[in-house]
Amino acid sequence: MDTGCWLFGGQFEDSVFEERRERRSGPPASYCAKLCEPQWFYEETESSDDVEVLTLKKFKGDLAYRRQEYQKALQEYSSISEKLSPTNFAMKRDVQEGQARCLAHLGRHMEALEIAANLENKATNTDHLTTVLYLQLAIFSSLQNLEKTIFCLQKLISLHPFNPWNWGKLAEAYLNLEPALSAAFASSQKQHSFTSSDKTIKSSFPHAGKDCLLSFPETLPESSLFPVEANSSNSQKNEKAITDIQNCMAEKRETVLIETQLKACASFIRTRLLLQFTQPQQTSFALERNLRTQQEIEDKMKGFSFKEDTLLLIAEVMGEDIPEKIKDEVHPEVKCVGSVALTALVTASAEEFEDKWFRKIKDHFCPFENQFHTEIQILA
Template structure:
């Protein structure tokens, strides 16, 4: 159709097509009753079975029934296919956290070690480190706890909460430097070949891990072993811990200040509360204002907007980000972040 310089497509004047024909049956969403997973599942779908077991275990964990939760997590893990990496790691971490609450620390550490060996990205490594931190915190091993925090800070150097936690641990270590601390350096966390046989239910109906080298009382009693000096003392003097704590609090405050203008609601409230807590902690150090200013300048050397933008562009789920990361030793971490500050007080 043409006229007066206008041109129309013939399709404009055709009847619209009835799109409802040939659609078939409409999709009907499956409705689940509350706590449907607490009943026995007879489904032939293995996915539905292990999902129900996982939910059942999660509920037991929430109710603090850690024995039952661990049992259900074990049953769930056996059914998971090897290629379901995400859920397998989730279930393994849950098993370890149950074992921590049950006081079975060697077994929890074995699972944590397995998870650490199987990381594919920095998210995996972060979860593994957080799990180890939880275990060492329950055991009371301050040296191992701080070493894990060093790795976590190295992965996330712009996270104020991690720096604040590290500062608190340094301060705690400084206060207990003369005390005995538990140490588990003698435990081989990397023993064993694969992870499949560690989490299967035992033949007698109970749930146990295959941990032959932890079977004797001597091996299990490692948790009560005390040393005359903390393992942290190899790299940090009591004076070092005091200075590193102070510098870490200042670094944490800088990071909180950097982001609080972008925050609102309860997130902002938590940020401001953390800054107030840091201010109270810094009063304990009784720093001269000139010294405080110098330390602040030293701890903000990498806080330019360009540097942070570059850091934020890293895909944490990328294997490239993980392969570019090298686990620092305690000495390397200390030299990178605190060498100049310690020299300042020498």
């Protein structure tokens, strides 16, 4: 046959004409898994593979960290970091995270935050960013910085809105914020300075700011302020002015505390809703943890003293975006995007997050503010 008649791709592979291998009779050879003794990586090795040597050192660092020997673990991680190839990005990120966690445990939080910031700048996918946010969360929790802790949780929720555990942590953080708010109000009330010229009250609270969770208005309503005169003949007016200001501050304090309880309650309800939706997909210890957490939330909800219709409204709002079936976020989809796009995935401020998730609830109670205030009794 003329070779010109052959179509491209029409030839047969030589393997088609080869004879088949004879199958061995009898059962197949059993598979023998390699068994490693405990702490096998402490044994002397003569390997010339640099990556293998560094991997063994990392295992030693991980074990030291597990044993809470943070200085020893830090030394192991640091020695690895110096010898790692610049192209071994995966191990470099793991080692730097280990260094940051050790530094946080050793009280060197600023150094830990610098490493975390560097990792955040070099993140290229949502998995990287999630890891960095959990690292920052651990550092700020160690510092007992509630504002930063809450903001880290809010950013994590922006990435993974259907993760119930982060919502639960956020609810707990809001509850822990209440004593700090009360202390801040007490301090702010004592340290205000009054002037008769501008009728303003200037707070000396150090964390005041637009996006600060513990900030309060620097200027009170004009109706509540009176010029404070130095003349002794006007002492009664001065006392009345101070009393009015204190009353106004007390009202503001109550409003902020109620809003904080509202956000904590809404976060707990969101947690419970997500746990209920994932419950049919779980078994064994995962299901036990789910049910136990739901019961813990139920017990904590009793401390809010919200009315039943209030709780139903919050549940409706916090469950609006939950589909009928949601996947368990054990292995969420990893999005590989640039650093700019990653930044856009997380909330830019606490104010933006709370406006998205809690605005509808707060707006509902706005016309009935006085009635809403009587629902919860907060000790001044």
